[in-house]
Amino acid sequence: MKQFTLYLTIIILSIIIASVNIFAQCSMGSGGHKQHTQKTESHSEHKKIVTPSKGYAFINDDGMQEATITIKDGYHPNTIIVKKGIPLRLNFDLQEEGCTATISFKDFDVKKLLTPFDIATVEFTPDSSGSFTFACPMNMIEGTLLVKE
Numbered sequence: 001m002k003q004f005t006l007y008l009t010i011i012i013l014s015i016i017i018a019s020v021n022i023f024a025q026c027s028m029g030s031g032g033h034k035q036h037t038q039k040t041e042s043h044s045e046h047k048k049i050v051t052p053s054k055g056y057a058f059i060n061d062d063g064m065q066e067a068t069i070t071i072k073d074g075y076h077p078n079t080i081i082v083k084k085g086i087p088l089r090l091n092f093d094l095q096e097e098g099c100t101a102t103i104s105f106k107d108f109d110v111k112k113l114l115t116p117f118d119i120a121t122v123e124f125t126p127d128s129s130g131s132f133t134f135a136c137p138m139n140m141i142e143g144t145l146l147v148k149e
């Protein structure tokens with residue numbers, strides 16, 4: 001009988017220890033999850049939030065279509081709407097230093113080095129319609145040239 005009580009005590013103690021273990025693992029698990037969430041949040045801070053903006057080219061006195069884009073934390077506007085087949089003049093007003101000093105329209109084989117805190121002109125004729133990307137050399141900053149028929 002004494003031996004039976006001893007066994008019972010051992011079993012009850014084992015159950016208590018196991019419960020404490022499970023509880024400890026649960027709270028550790030949720031702690032780890034919290035850390036993961038924090039990591040994700042700090043990672044998303046690196047992503048740039050770009051507000052979409054549209055700009056239309058106008059026909060200038062030379063009969064060219066023309067638009068001005070300011071570069072500072074992105075292209076402003078970041079979508080330029082132009083017409084197909086009319087020579088295009090884009091004025092880039094670069095208001096920062098860094099990799100955006102190179103602009104590239106890879107679909108039109110146009111690449112130009114801009115001067116920080118100055119306006120540079122890029123000229124070409126958009127000879128095909130569609131949506132084309134212009135960007136810095138690493139494609140971190142992107143804009144869209146929308147060529148309409």
Ligand SMILES: [Cu+2]
Pocket residue numbers: 099100136137138139140141
């Ligand atoms: Cu870049």
